[in-house]
Structure formats: structure tokens, C-alpha cells
Amino acid sequence: MNHREKQALVDLLHASGASCVVRSGDEVRLFRLRGVLDLFLLLRDEPRSLQGAFVADKVVGKGAAALMILGQVGELFADVVSEGALVLLREAGLSVTYTTLVPHIFNRSGTGICPVESLCAECRTAQECLPFIAEFLRQVPTGKPKE
Numbered sequence: 001m002n003h004r005e006k007q008a009l010v011d012l013l014h015a016s017g018a019s020c021v022v023r024s025g026d027e028v029r030l031f032r033l034r035g036v037l038d039l040f041l042l043l044r045d046e047p048r049s050l051q052g053a054f055v056a057d058k059v060v061g062k063g064a065a066a067l068m069i070l071g072q073v074g075e076l077f078a079d080v081v082s083e084g085a086l087v088l089l090r091e092a093g094l095s096v097t098y099t100t101l102v103p104h105i106f107n108r109s110g111t112g113i114c115p116v117e118s119l120c121a122e123c124r125t126a127q128e129c130l131p132f133i134a135e136f137l138r139q140v141p142t143g144k145p146k147e
Contacts, residue, residue, distance in 0.1 A: 001054055001075075010077050013056040024053040036116055039067040040137055047071055060098075061105035063116035065089045066129035080105070082117060088126060 001023070009028065013021045018030035020038055029049070031038035042050055050071030057064065060078040065085035068076060069092040076089065081098040082105045089096045105114040112118075119132040 006054060006056075006075075006077065009054060009056045013058065013079075019058050021056040022049065022053050023055075024049045024051070035114075036061075036063045036067055036133060037137060039064055039071070040133060043067050043071045059105055060085050060089075061114050061117040062088055062120040062123070063114075063129055063133050065094075066120060066123070066126035067133065069094060069126035070130060084117065084121065088129075092126065 009021050009023055012018070012028070012030070016030050018032050019034070020031040022029050022031065022042070027049075031042075033041075039050075050068065050073050052072065052074040054075045054077075055068060055073050056077045058079045060068075060076065060081045062082060062084040065081075065088045069088065073094060075095040076097070078085075078096065078098040080100045080102055081089075081096065083101060083103055085105075086096065086098070086101060105117045106112065107114050113121075116133060116136055119136055120129040123129045123132070
């Protein structure tokens with residue numbers, strides 16, 4: 001995929017109001033669920049859709065980074081990425097470009113650190129993050145069935 005195609009996906013992310021755009025092969029999909037839920041469901045239900053994919057995402061904390069690493073995403077663009085996420089992504093060898101680097105991702109109300117970012121803070125690998133993410137998603141009302 002060339003630079004212009006990648007930029008078109010980033011533009012689509014911004015114009016569509018989606019939280020995440022995933023291009024796998026020739027298929028482009030837009031996602032709108034909150035937090036890491038879309039990535040978690042993709043990893044759980046359609047892991048091949050992430051393998052080698054280009055992902056454009058608005059906000060990437062350590063939890064989202066872990067899910068992308070586990071899904072073997074090929075390349076990531078993030079509007080905002082946390083320092084912890086960037087370290088994890090780079091250590092995994094995932095190609096990352098971003099607009100803004102922040103110390104932490106904040107929760108929706110802006111009163112503290114995002115709960116998933118906080119849960120994954122001490123994790124050193126993507127695999128270590130997964131049980132924390134899964135447990136968090138089991139406890140929050142998402143409208144999606146629990147496993």
C-alpha cells in the first residue's frame with residue numbers, strides 16, 4: 001500500500017466519525033464502538049482480518065496496542081498514542097506513525113487515566129495485557145454478548 005492509499009484511510013477515519021479503520025487486503029472496514037472493544041472482538045472472532053492489516057485509529061493506548069500486536073497488524077497510524085503503547089508497539093516491531101504522543105490516555109471524563117491503560121501499565125508484553133483487557137470488557141456494559 002502506498003502513502004496516498006494510507007492517507008486516504010486516515011482521511012476516511014476523520015471524515016467518517018469512526019474510531020478505527022482497518023484495511024486488510026482490499027477490504028476496508030470502519031469501526032465505531034468505544035475503547036478497545038472493536039479490536040478485542042476482531043482478535044477474538046476474526047483474527048485473520050488483523051494479520052498484516054493497516055489500521056488507522058484515533059486513540060491508541062497500551063491495551064489497543066497489545067490487541068494489534070496479538071492480531072499481527074502490519075502497520076498503524078494513530079492520531080494519539082500513549083508512551084506505553086508506543087514502547088510496546090516498537091518492541092514488537094510494528095510500524096507506527098502518529099500525530100501526538102502523550103504520557104497516558106485519559107478516561108472519557110478527563111479525570112484520570114483510562115482504565116485499560118491503567119490495567120496494562122505494568123505489563124511488559126502484549127500477551128500479559130490480554131487477560132486484563134478481557135476481564136475489563138466482561139465487567140463493562142457494552143451491548144455485546146459476554147464470552
